Amino acid sequence: MPANPTPLPSEPIFCARGLSKVYRTGEVEVHALRGVDLDVYRGEFIVLLGASGSGKSTLLNILGGLDVPTAGQVRFADHDLSAASEAELTRYRREHVGFVFQFYNLIPSLTVRENIALVTDIVPDPMPIDEALALVALTPRRDHFPSQLSGGEQQRVAIARAIVKRPEVLLCDEPTGALDYETGKLVLDVVARINRELGTTAIVITHNAAIAGMADRVIRLGDGRILSVERNERKLTPAELAW
Numbered sequence: 001m002p003a004n005p006t007p008l009p010s011e012p013i014f015c016a017r018g019l020s021k022v023y024r025t026g027e028v029e030v031h032a033l034r035g036v037d038l039d040v041y042r043g044e045f046i047v048l049l050g051a052s053g054s055g056k057s058t059l060l061n062i063l064g065g066l067d068v069p070t071a072g073q074v075r076f077a078d079h080d081l082s083a084a085s086e087a088e089l090t091r092y093r094r095e096h097v098g099f100v101f102q103f104y105n106l107i108p109s110l111t112v113r114e115n116i117a118l119v120t121d122i123v124p125d126p127m128p129i130d131e132a133l134a135l136v137a138l139t140p141r142r143d144h145f146p147s148q149l150s151g152g153e154q155q156r157v158a159i160a161r162a163i164v165k166r167p168e169v170l171l172c173d174e175p176t177g178a179l180d181y182e183t184g185k186l187v188l189d190v191v192a193r194i195n196r197e198l199g200t201t202a203i204v205i206t207h208n209a210a211i212a213g214m215a216d217r218v219i220r221l222g223d224g225r226i227l228s229v230e231r232n233e234r235k236l237t238p239a240e241l242a243w
């Protein structure tokens with residue numbers, strides 16, 4: 001069933017102002033972000049589009065506390081991420097953020113359940129592992145090793161591992177980049193379901209503009225700047241996407 005766009009509540013979960021990032025390697029400076037202003041609201045599904053090198057991963061990494069801006073401010077709820085110490089950022093990531101990357105980063109010698117238990121062992125209020133596995137429709141594969149799973153199934157384990165801590169935000173950097181068309185849709189369906197059923201704010205980077213139909217808002221980056229922000233009147237399900 002297509003869902004209506006989420007109404008924008010007044011309090012943003014992320015608030016970024018004048019965000020800039022300069023990477024310096026020897027004499028070379030790369031301006032990855034050049035003054036980004038962005039508000040993201042609780043429960044939104046955001047798709048980040050843009051050419052290679054436009055700054056998508058840099059922005060996502062700063063929102064996720066994996067990197068810090070060179071200038072500007074970024075807040076998550078009432079945490080000022082731009083002024084946070086390394087230890088505060090580690091705690092922020094651990095308690096509030098679920099990450100999903102293009103490559104699944106599962107531990108090959110551990111089963112599906114054990115890979116997820118690595119997280120439930122260190123966070124304050126995890127959901128039961130079986131609940132996370134049910135959300136990604138992998139309950140029957142709980143005792144299998146990653147090598148016994150397809151790429152899409154491994155990515156769903158990575159999503160279960162990301163959400164088992166009940167994060168407020170799920171940040172996905174090219175989650176379907178290594179998957180074929182149909183498998184990619186299945187994985188996106190899982191992300192959409194988590195956004196819908198758990199209310200988890202989701203930000204998904206993609207090269208694939210067709211995915212944009214699933215989002216509440218679509219943000220296009222170019223050369224470190226926000227080029228456009230579009231709001232979808234009606235969100236599409238992955239089954240309705242064509243690419």
Ligand SMILES: Nc1ncnc2c1ncn2[C@@H]1O[C@H](COP(=O)(O)OP(=O)(O)OP(=O)(O)O)[C@@H](O)[C@H]1O
Nearest residue numbers: 023025030032050051052053054055056057058059
């Ligand atoms: N650690 C780093 N050191 C130096 N330059 C970097 C570093 N990380 C990113 N960059 C540069 O910053 C710019 C933005 O990179 P970023 O990875 O954010 O882009 P992107 O839009 O995610 O690209 P892609 O779609 O190819 O992943 C690029 O020019 C990149 O080369």
